[in-house]
Amino acid sequence: MSAIRVMVVDDHPMWREGVSRDLTAAGYDVVATSGEGRQAVRIAAAARPDVVVLDLQLPDVSGVEVINGLRAELPGVRILMLSASGEQQDVLDAMKAGATGYLLKSAGQAEFLDAVSRTAAGDTVFTPGLAGLVLGEFRRLAVAPAAGARDETPKLTERETEVLRLVAKGLSYRQIAERLVLSHRTVQNHVQNTLGKLQLHNRVELTRYALQNGLAPLGEDPAP
Amino acid sequence: MADARNSGLQAPLWRAIAIYRLAALAYAAFLVVSNVSEYVRPVLAWPVLAVMAAWTIFTTYAYADPARRRMPLLVADQLITMGALTASIWVVGRSGLEAGLPTLAVAWHVAPVICCAVAGGRRGGIAAALAMGATDLVVRAHYDQAAFTGAVLMLLAAIAVGNLVRFAEVAQQRLERAIELEATTRERERLARDIHDSVLQVLALVKRRGAGLDGEAGELARLAGEQEAALRTLVAGRQPADPIGDDLDLMALLQTYASADVTVSGPAGAVRLPARTAKELNAAVAAALDNVVRHCDPGTKVYLFVEDEPAEVVVTVRDDGCGIEPDRLAQAEAQGRLGVVQSIRGRVTDLGGRVRIVSAPGEGTEVEMTVPRAPIS
Numbered sequence: 004m005s006a007i008r009v010m011v012v013d014d015h016p017m018w019r020e021g022v023s024r025d026l027t028a029a030g031y032d033v034v035a036t037s038g039e040g041r042q043a044v045r046i047a048a049a050a051r052p053d054v055v056v057l058d059l060q061l062p063d064v065s066g067v068e069v070i071n072g073l074r075a076e077l078p079g080v081r082i083l084m085l086s087a088s089g090e091q092q093d094v095l096d097a098m099k100a101g102a103t104g105y106l107l108k109s110a111g112q113a114e115f116l117d118a119v120s121r122t123a124a125g126d127t128v129f130t131p132g133l134a135g136l137v138l139g140e141f142r143r144l145a146v147a148p149a150a151g152a153r154d155e156t157p158k159l160t161e162r163e164t165e166v167l168r169l170v171a172k173g174l175s176y177r178q179i180a181e182r183l184v185l186s187h188r189t190v191q192n193h194v195q196n197t198l199g200k201l202q203l204h205n206r207v208e209l210t211r212y213a214l215q216n217g218l219a220p221l222g223e224d225p226a227p
Numbered sequence: 228m229a230d231a232r233n234s235g236l237q238a239p240l241w242r243a244i245a246i247y248r249l250a251a252l253a254y255a256a257f258l259v260v261s262n263v264s265e266y267v268r269p270v271l272a273w274p275v276l277a278v279m280a281a282w283t284i285f286t287t288y289a290y291a292d293p294a295r296r297r298m299p300l301l302v303a304d305q306l307i308t309m310g311a312l313t314a315s316i317w318v319v320g321r322s323g324l325e326a327g328l329p330t331l332a333v334a335w336h337v338a339p340v341i342c343c344a345v346a347g348g349r350r351g352g353i354a355a356a357l358a359m360g361a362t363d364l365v366v367r368a369h370y371d372q373a374a375f376t377g378a379v380l381m382l383l384a385a386i387a388v389g390n391l392v393r394f395a396e397v398a399q400q401r402l403e404r405a406i407e408l409e410a411t412t413r414e415r416e417r418l419a420r421d422i423h424d425s426v427l428q429v430l431a432l433v434k435r436r437g438a439g440l441d442g443e444a445g446e447l448a449r450l451a452g453e454q455e456a457a458l459r460t461l462v463a464g465r466q467p468a469d470p471i472g473d474d475l476d477l478m479a480l481l482q483t484y485a486s487a488d489v490t491v492s493g494p495a496g497a498v499r500l501p502a503r504t505a506k507e508l509n510a511a512v513a514a515a516l517d518n519v520v521r522h523c524d525p526g527t528k529v530y531l532f533v534e535d536e537p538a539e540v541v542v543t544v545r546d547d548g549c550g551i552e553p554d555r556l557a558q559a560e561a562q563g564r565l566g567v568v569q570s571i572r573g574r575v576t577d578l579g580g581r582v583r584i585v586s587a588p589g590e591g592t593e594v595e596m597t598v599p600r601a602p603i604s
Contacts, residue, residue, distance in 0.1 A: 015428040021436060087427050087459065091495040108431045109455055109487065115435065131530050132492040139494020139535060146537055171492045172545045172593065173530030 006032035007123045010052035012043040012069070013085070014062050018108075022056060022115075029116050040064035044072035051077065054123045057102070059086035059093055066097040074101050083122040095136045098198065099205040104128030127195040134170035137197055144204070155207070157200040166193040236395040240345050240388075241296070244338055245287040251335040252283045258329050265328060267320030275314045275331050282307050286338075296346045304339040305355060309362045312336050316366055324367050336363060337381055344388040352385030422458060430455035449487075449526075456487040475505035477540065481512060481531055488526065489516070493533030500540060500600070504578055508542055508598060511574045515544040515594045518568070523548030527591075539580075539600060545593040551586045571596070 009031045013019045016038065023033045035050035037043040040061040047055065055073055059066040066084065073080055083104040084097055094105060104122045106115060107130060118128045129137075141159050159167070162183075169179045176190045183190070259276055263269045286304060289295050315330040324330070340359050344352025360378030367374055430451045437448025460483065476497035485491045500508070512531065519529050527548040534541040571594065572582045580598035 015425070018428050018432055021432050087431060095495045108428070109434060109452055112435050130492075131490050131532070135492025135532055136495050139496070142535060142537075143494065143496070168532075168534075171530070171532045172543055173490060173528060173547065 006030060007054060008032050008034045008050070008052045009119065009123075010035045010037070010043070010047055010050055010055045012037045012040070012055060012061070013058040014038045014060075015058075018058075025112060025116065026056075026119065029119075031119070038062075040069040040072070043069060044076060047073055047080070048076040053081065054119060055080055055082045056119065057082055057084050058108075059084055059090065059097055066093060066102075067100045070097055070100040070102055081122045081125065083118055083128060091132075091136055094133065095140055098133065098137070099140075099201055101202055103198075105130055105133045107132070126191055127198050129170050129194055129198075131171050131173045134167045134194075137201060138164070138167050138171060140201060141197075155204075157204040159197060159200070163193050163197050166190055167197055170194065236399050237293075237345065237392070240392070240395075241290050244341050244345070245290065247341070248283050248286065248335065248338040251338060252279055255279065255329075255331060255333055255335045258333060259331060262319075262328055265323055266318055267323065268318050271314070271318045272331065275311055275318060278307070279311050279332065279335060282311075283335075286342075290342065296342075301339070301343055301346055301351075301355075304342060305358065308332060308336050308339045309359065312359075312362055312366050321368065325369055327369075330363065330366055337384065340381055340385050341388055344385040345392050347389075348393055349386055349389030352389040353382065356382040356385040427455055427459055430458070452487045456485065460485060473502055474499040475502045477505045477508060477542075478533060480505055480509045481533060481542075484512070484516060484531060489529045489531060491531045491533075494535050498533055498535045498540060500598075504598060507574045507578055508540070508596065511571045511596055512542060512544060514570050514574075519544075519546045519548060519592075537600075540598050542596045542598075543593060544596075545591060547591040550588045550590045550592055552588055568594075 009026050011019050011022050011026070011033060013022070013036075019036050019038065023036055026033050034052050035046045037046055038061075040063050043055075043057075043061075057066070057069060057073075061069065070082055070084075073082060081104070082102040083106060084094070084102040085106055085108050086094060087108040098105060103125075104118060104127055106118045106128060110118070121128055138159075141157065141164075144156050145158065165183065166179060169182065170176075174182070176187055176194075179185070180187045180190045256276055259272050263272055266272055282304075286300075289300055311332040312330050315324060315332070318331060319328050330336075336359055340352065340355040343355035347354075356378075360381055364370060364374055364378060434448045434452035434455060437444050437451070440448065477500050478491075478493050478496075478498045481493075482491055516529060516531075519527060523546055527546050530543070530545045532543040532545070534543075568584065575582045575596045575598060578598045580596060583595040583597075584592065585595070586592040
């Protein structure tokens with residue numbers, strides 16, 4: 004099995020090197036590093052990483068723009084987002100745009116490597132803070148006056164809400180599985196579903212906005 | 228003071244004096260031309276007028292340079308002007324002056340007095356006005372009310388200008404202080420950005436690389452992590468006390484507890500609550516956090532979680548510490564031995580809310596506070 008290809012995007016060189024060294028030591032293939040968002044998107048197209056470790060705050064473009072660019076170039080790419088501080092709205096926007104995981108920069112080395120391996124395996128990496136943000140977003144959507152029909156508003160199932168609340172309270176997936184008598188995999192799936200619903204809703208909203216304003220949906224040819 | 232004198236607000240005053248001096252010279256020349264036939268020594272009037280014109284031009288340039296607005300020039304100005312005034316005794320003649328003919332330097336002699344007032348403030352102005360007024364009275368040699376009025380007017384003008392200059396200096400200093408303050412604020416913001424980009428990153432890196440190590444290195448990493456969290460809260464500079472109308476943002480209040488050991492999560496936007504409710508909840512959370520510090524081992528992780536429901540707000544404080552036996556908890560509470568818990572319960576019940584405490588040995592403790600939103604008016 005060939006090594007997982009990782010790209011590190013962070014504007015701080017010392018951090019970039021430290022993370023790259025850790026990843027290489029852990030058996031990953033660090034195929035590229037970059038300190039800027041636009042450059043990262045260009046390099047990613049050529050380097051074709053499986054996982055991008057992305058700093059939310061880059062000097063040139065916003066996290067959302069980088070994520071959109073990366074996903075346009077590499078539709079299957081997994082993006083683990085890092086941020087030094089809790090810019091809550093930015094974190095939420097980036098997750099909705101298609102990041103697959105989020106970790107605080109203050110996380111320990113072991114926690115970080117675990118997050119990268121889970122991201123590479125296709126799992127969603129949540130922090131308690133992110134779970135709180137996602138729950139808050141679903142509640143906001145539930146009470147906000149709907150733009151379209153009511154049933155288009157994404158809703159969480161009772162189980163999903165329960166799981167997210169426990170994540171927000173700092174319980175690990177293992178602890179949640181024990182408490183709710185579920186398998187670890189099921190807990191993971193519930194978390195992943197909540198993010199999936201939010202991202203789908205985000206895409207629907209963007210498409211609706213584009214159509215309403217006479218723009219073609221991203222990545223599709225304009226209607227003849 | 229010197230800075231204020233050299234800059235901004237004084238320059239227009241000196242220009243105004245130069246213009247006044249020029250206008251006064253023209254007026255004096257006009258009077259000389261119309262009265263020259265009555266002078267005792269009319270021929271001498273022209274050299275005096277020439278000296279006055281030359282001095283007017285010289286002072287216009289001399290006073291333009293802030294460095295030269297000092298004693299030597301001010302005294303010379305005063306003496307030359309007094310000289311021109313005194314020359315009237317010989318040119319116009321005693322009898323002419325007593326009959327009411329103006330002096331050669333009429334009106335022109337006020338300029339150096341104003342100069343002294345601008346350069347030396349009220350005191351300088353008064354001294355110069357007294358000296359010049361006395362000279363004028365001696366030269367004109369009659370001491371009626373009209374003569375005194377001229378001297379008094381000059382004195383009042385000197386006092387007024389002296390005051391004006393003092394106020395202008397104070398205003399200038401305030402302006403400079405305000406500009407300085409603004410620059411400092413901007414600099415602080417820039418520093419916050421820089422700290423965010425550099426120091427925070429390095430601290431996080433140190434914490435990360437040392438996290439797995441034992442002994443001193445691990446301790447250093449832990450310290451770096453603590454400082455990173457503290458510094459992050461500091462530079463984030465969120466204003467927790469900022470009211471939104473009569474409401475407070477509960478998230479902003481609770482965000483200040485975030486540290487290496489305390490995670491704060493909740494919705495991205497503000498959680499608005501009436502100020503009293505927000506403050507009481509904040510105090511209840513502080514008590515719960517205090518309880519963790521008192522009863523659990525150092526390094527115990529705490530999770531603060533805020534849920535913003537349409538009808539109520541739920542705040543959960545959960546720690547992963549040692550926990551308590553459920554029956555022991557109930558027992559202690561029944562005996563009134565759980566001071567902190569009672570303080571939490573008291574505050575939340577007063578707000579019409581409820582508290583649920585779940586704990587088990589080795590599972591940590593969870594304090595869930597539910598408070599109804601006040602009816603939206």
